[in-house]
Amino acid sequence: MSIPVQGPPSGRRQGLDLVPVTAEKGTKKEYTSDQEVRWCPGCGDYAILAAVQSFLPELGLKRENIVCISGIGCAARFPYYLNTYGMHSIHGRAPAIATGLATSRPDLSVWVMGGDGDFMSIGGNHLIHALRRNVNLKLLMFNNRIYGLTKGQYSPTSEVGKVTKSTPAGSVDTPFNPVSLALGAEATFVARTIDSDRKHLTSVLRAATEHRGAAFVEILQNCNIFNDGAFDLLKNPETRDTAVVRLEHGAPVRFGNDGEKGVRMTERGALEVVDVAEVGEDALLVHDVKHEEPALAFMLSRLGNVDDGVTPIGVFRAVDRPAYDDQVREQLEDAVRTAGPGDLAALLASGDTWTTN
Amino acid sequence: MAKEVQQRDRVIIRFAGDSGDGMQLTGDRFTSETAEFGNDISTLPDFPAEIRAPAGTLPGVSAFQLHFADHDVMTPGDAPDVLVAMNPAALKANVADLRVGGDLIVNTDEFTPRNLAKVGYAANPLEDDSLSSYQVHSIPLTSLTVKALEGYSITRKDAERAKNMFALGLLSWLYNRPTETTLAFLERKFAKAPELARSNVTAFNAGWNFGETTEAFTVRYEVKPAVMPPGLYRNITGNTALSYGLVAASVRSGLPLFLGSYPITPASDILHELAKHKRFGVRTFQAEDEIAGIGAALGAAFGGAIGVTTTSGPGVDLKSEAIGLAVTLELPLLICDIQRAGPSTGMPTKAEQSDLLLAMFGRHGEAPVPIIAPRSPSDCFDAAIEAVRIAVTYRTPVFLLSDAYLANGSEPWLVPDVDSLPELPVVFATEPNHAKADGSPEFWPYLRDSTTLARPWALPGTPGLEHRIGGIEKADGSGNISYDPSNHDTMVRLRQAKVDGIARDIPPLEVDDPDGDADVLVLGWGSTYGPIGAACRIVRDEGGKVAQAHLRHLNPLPADTGDVLSRYRRVLIPEMNLGQLALLIRGKFLVDAISFTRVRGMPFKSDELADAIRDVIEAS
Numbered sequence: 001m002s003i004p005v006q007g008p009p010s011g012r013r014q015g016l017d018l019v020p021v022t023a024e025k026g027t028k029k030e031y032t033s034d035q036e037v038r039w040c041p042g043c044g045d046y047a048i049l050a051a052v053q054s055f056l057p058e059l060g061l062k063r064e065n066i067v068c069i070s071g072i073g074c075a076a077r078f079p080y081y082l083n084t085y086g087m088h089s090i091h092g093r094a095p096a097i098a099t100g101l102a103t104s105r106p107d108l109s110v111w112v113m114g115g116d117g118d119f120m121s122i123g124g125n126h127l128i129h130a131l132r133r134n135v136n137l138k139l140l141m142f143n144n145r146i147y148g149l150t151k152g153q154y155s156p157t158s159e160v161g162k163v164t165k166s167t168p169a170g171s172v173d174t175p176f177n178p179v180s181l182a183l184g185a186e187a188t189f190v191a192r193t194i195d196s197d198r199k200h201l202t203s204v205l206r207a208a209t210e211h212r213g214a215a216f217v218e219i220l221q222n223c224n225i226f227n228d229g230a231f232d233l234l235k236n237p238e239t240r241d242t243a244v245v246r247l248e249h250g251a252p253v254r255f256g257n258d259g260e261k262g263v264r265m266t267e268r269g270a271l272e273v274v275d276v277a278e279v280g281e282d283a284l285l286v287h288d289v290k291h292e293e294p295a296l297a298f299m300l301s302r303l304g305n306v307d308d309g310v311t312p313i314g315v316f317r318a319v320d321r322p323a324y325d326d327q328v329r330e331q332l333e334d335a336v337r338t339a340g341p342g343d344l345a346a347l348l349a350s351g352d353t354w355t356t357n
Numbered sequence: 358m359a360k361e362v363q364q365r366d367r368v369i370i371r372f373a374g375d376s377g378d379g380m381q382l383t384g385d386r387f388t389s390e391t392a393e394f395g396n397d398i399s400t401l402p403d404f405p406a407e408i409r410a411p412a413g414t415l416p417g418v419s420a421f422q423l424h425f426a427d428h429d430v431m432t433p434g435d436a437p438d439v440l441v442a443m444n445p446a447a448l449k450a451n452v453a454d455l456r457v458g459g460d461l462i463v464n465t466d467e468f469t470p471r472n473l474a475k476v477g478y479a480a481n482p483l484e485d486d487s488l489s490s491y492q493v494h495s496i497p498l499t500s501l502t503v504k505a506l507e508g509y510s511i512t513r514k515d516a517e518r519a520k521n522m523f524a525l526g527l528l529s530w531l532y533n534r535p536t537e538t539t540l541a542f543l544e545r546k547f548a549k550a551p552e553l554a555r556s557n558v559t560a561f562n563a564g565w566n567f568g569e570t571t572e573a574f575t576v577r578y579e580v581k582p583a584v585m586p587p588g589l590y591r592n593i594t595g596n597t598a599l600s601y602g603l604v605a606a607s608v609r610s611g612l613p614l615f616l617g618s619y620p621i622t623p624a625s626d627i628l629h630e631l632a633k634h635k636r637f638g639v640r641t642f643q644a645e646d647e648i649a650g651i652g653a654a655l656g657a658a659f660g661g662a663i664g665v666t667t668t669s670g671p672g673v674d675l676k677s678e679a680i681g682l683a684v685t686l687e688l689p690l691l692i693c694d695i696q697r698a699g700p701s702t703g704m705p706t707k708a709e710q711s712d713l714l715l716a717m718f719g720r721h722g723e724a725p726v727p728i729i730a731p732r733s734p735s736d737c738f739d740a741a742i743e744a745v746r747i748a749v750t751y752r753t754p755v756f757l758l759s760d761a762y763l764a765n766g767s768e769p770w771l772v773p774d775v776d777s778l779p780e781l782p783v784v785f786a787t788e789p790n791h792a793k794a795d796g797s798p799e800f801w802p803y804l805r806d807s808t809t810l811a812r813p814w815a816l817p818g819t820p821g822l823e824h825r826i827g828g829i830e831k832a833d834g835s836g837n838i839s840y841d842p843s844n845h846d847t848m849v850r851l852r853q854a855k856v857d858g859i860a861r862d863i864p865p866l867e868v869d870d871p872d873g874d875a876d877v878l879v880l881g882w883g884s885t886y887g888p889i890g891a892a893c894r895i896v897r898d899e900g901g902k903v904a905q906a907h908l909r910h911l912n913p914l915p916a917d918t919g920d921v922l923s924r925y926r927r928v929l930i931p932e933m934n935l936g937q938l939a940l941l942i943r944g945k946f947l948v949d950a951i952s953f954t955r956v957r958g959m960p961f962k963s964d965e966l967a968d969a970i971r972d973v974i975e976a977s
């Protein structure tokens with residue numbers, strides 16, 4: 001078969017441009033591989049898998065043009081269960097491998113799946129560079145704030161004081177806030193969602209696929225074996241409304257029972273949680289995912305870091321910036337356009353030459 | 358005054374100066390003139406790892422040696438016949454290598470008390486008799502250049518800088534070189550600064566005219582052109598040849614080339630070169646680290662590209678895990694290791710052959726990787742094509758082991774006809790290759806070709822062949838995850854058998870044994886080819902009998918290697934390491950090979966190798 005080396009003439013591309021579509025939408029069943037799923041019963045990964053298997057057919061892409069790449073960890077088993085092309089690689093390196101694939105194949109929709117250890121610890125370097133380059137990848141990070149596959153050590157997202165086998169006296173190091181990290185790494189699309197909220201999860205995935213460039217999605221995922229209940233506060237019907245802030249582009253940031261709480265900016269430029277009844281809706285911060293500066297999105301991501309904090313979910317940032325792979329291809333196309341396709345004989349005989357008889 | 362012209366069959370010149378003196382450029386230009394003239398040439402740049410070590414110090418000395426002759430040249434030469442020393446540091450660092458009676462050209466302007474003291478000269482060596490065994494030509498190169506450039510509107514610094522062109526002009530006169538390429542080069546180089554172009558040309562001409570008029574030189578030399586196979590030639594370094602080989606492999610296979618690389622000496626020039634060739638569809642990815650470089654190359658290979666990563670020893674250390682992944686994924690991948698002196702940072706600009714065992718065994722688990730090594734700068738072209746051929750045919754990572762000497766050294770190259778290059782046909786899987794129990798078709802990514810044992814290469818985008826591959830052990834055939842003990846045993850042996858089987862597909866070991874009656878075989882690999890060949894020539898010229906064989910394929914070895922070794926009483930293996938090939942040969946063939954090793958970061962001298970060969974002949 002011929003390999004598509006170049007896409008159609010350049011121009012700013014949208015989400016899934018260049019990935020071939022099909023008239024017949026697939027089914028969840030078709031996207032389910034014949035491999036036995038080996039996560040622990042009750043693991044949050046099942047819900048994410050089901051959501052992805054249901055969501056992908058919705059895109060109407062040719063299934064053979066979807067590739068799922070992962071590193072190592074519980075989450076990294078994901079590709080085996082998805083009936084697309086896939087690679088289960090080595091710890092932390094999936095974003096790098098995916099970068100090579102996406103850069104050379106514009107006709108593929110490339111997904112990278114991993115956990116908090118894979119993305120934030122051993123693969124931290126690859127993640128931040130994939131984000132700043134804005135490679136056309138969808139990166140889903142299943143954050144269970146623990147090491148699962150190696151049986152329960154604390155992770156770079158575990159809260160301070162985490163007691164685990166490797167930290168019997170409690171962990172002492174400050175964790176990463178993945179959304180803050182991604183924003184600091186110049187990511188163009190950053191979102192957070194929750195494994196158990198299928199509707200929200202699917203809406204975030206949809207927004208991520210519509211984005212051209214690197215889309216980073218943190219999915220809060222329950223590891224019922226080693227860190228059970230880590231996100232109960234955000235899930236229990238009694239607490240979730242006051243613990244979760246659902247971000248909506250263009251809407252004032254409100255949460256709580258009947259939206260009684262809101263977020264506004266103080267005179268000193270910090271964010272604070274306020275009673276809407278006291279300050280009025282007009283005083284609230286209006287969420288803007290398109291804002292050029294990531295500073296507001298960053299401040300929102302910090303809300304959960306304070307003692308009485310709340311956890312915003314949804315899309316934090318979605319700005320337009322040329323994708324790395326598109327620009328690389330454009331440079332190749334420009335070179336051919338201005339100087340013609342490469343001529344091997346001319347290349348070999350270039351420079352100072354002489355002839356002997 | 359007409360000067361006497363003496364004939365020489367070969368000459369070795371070394372230009373030495375401060376890093377900022379432009380010695381590499383001077384050497385390059387003299388090489389170009391000499392190539393144009395038709396001599397055979399071999400060159401060896403020798404520069405410090407520091408970009409600009411403090412001026413005038415020993416660590417800051419940069420040198421360029423070239424050897425040219427009226428016959429075929431195998432090495433950059435042992436002892437220079439001519440040394441150009443631009444300052445006391447260059448003199449001190451290089452004079453011991455100069456042949457007794459050789460010409461020593463020194464820039465006296467730099468021999469100030471301060472500069473002399475900097476390198477520990479208590480007295481000016483130009484004023485005592487410490488240099489009496491050489492023909493010393495003391496010339497104030499800087500002030501002559503500055504004087505020649507009076508009237509040009511350039512800075513004093515620019516005028517002083519042109520002294521390397523004055524020196525080049527003088528040497529060009531001394532050896533009667535054609536000057537057109539240099540003059541054209543200067544016009545090109547300074548196209549944006551015409552005054553600099555004119556002044557450099559003037560400096561060059563002033564050097565030439567100085568030779569003509571001065572009494573410091575009473576003779577000129579002539580080295581007749583060499584007889585070389587007819588055709589179009591150019592001078593080429595190993596890194597350029599390697600880059601061209603990769604582009605050629607891409608063109609001949611019809612597969613796009615993807616380079617994932619992190620800058621590292623002495624491999625970066627390959628990244629720079631390939632970045633120029635976007636018209637060939639070459640994608641170069643400057644990664645965030647060595648691991649990402651190989652990771653991206655492997656990802657591109659999954660998508661049907663020729664995935665390449667270029668690096669040196671420290672980078673290979675970091676890439677080991679990804680190489681192991683490529684072994685088990687059974688995807689084509691090329692790892693170009695431009696070896697340098699180690700361990701750790703070692704000596705980044707100096708050559709060594711000490712990564713052979715790293716390439717061979719430097720991974721956990723049984724993870725065999727084919728290894729190819731070029732023998733000369735221009736051979737990097739063919740070796741790169743051969744490495745790609747093996748990678749795509751057998752779906753395996755392949756090591757290409759070059760080194761700093763090949764990378765930066767150069768020689769004339771008979772430009773090949775594109776049609777004569779190997780074709781690299783690649784067939785991707787397009788159809789299911791297996792039937793399920795119910796008879797319906799399915800795709801098994803690990804169902805192997807019965808001859809090559811290669812697995813199918815099925816690219817994403819191919820309908821019906823969706824499959825998953827990964828680092829976990831796979832069931833033979835289906836490729837599904839398998840922890841079955843006997844399946845693992847089967848797979849380990851299959852991966853080894855696939856690599857071993859490449860031996861059927863490579864040429865037999867060529868032996869150069871002119872009369873067929875030598876008792877001693879010298880076996881080498883990689884960049885020692887030239888020095889070993891030159892040493893054998895020395896020994897044979899005195900009537901000694903010695904055979905030479907040189908390995909291009911180090912894993913697997915040519916099928917007849919054991920037979921060849923068994924035909925000789927003694928086998929001598931010279932290496933720029935502590936005996937890595939010798940260890941492999943001894944282990945595999947139970948041959949009591951004699952190891953001869955030097956790890957000075959420099960190529961062997963042919964004289965010392967000739968001595969080693971004589972010793973073995975005498976003892977055998």
Ligand code: SF4
Nearest residue numbers: 040043074148223224
């Ligand atoms: S260890 Fe935790 S994350 Fe891993 S599969 Fe089990 S429940 Fe899921």
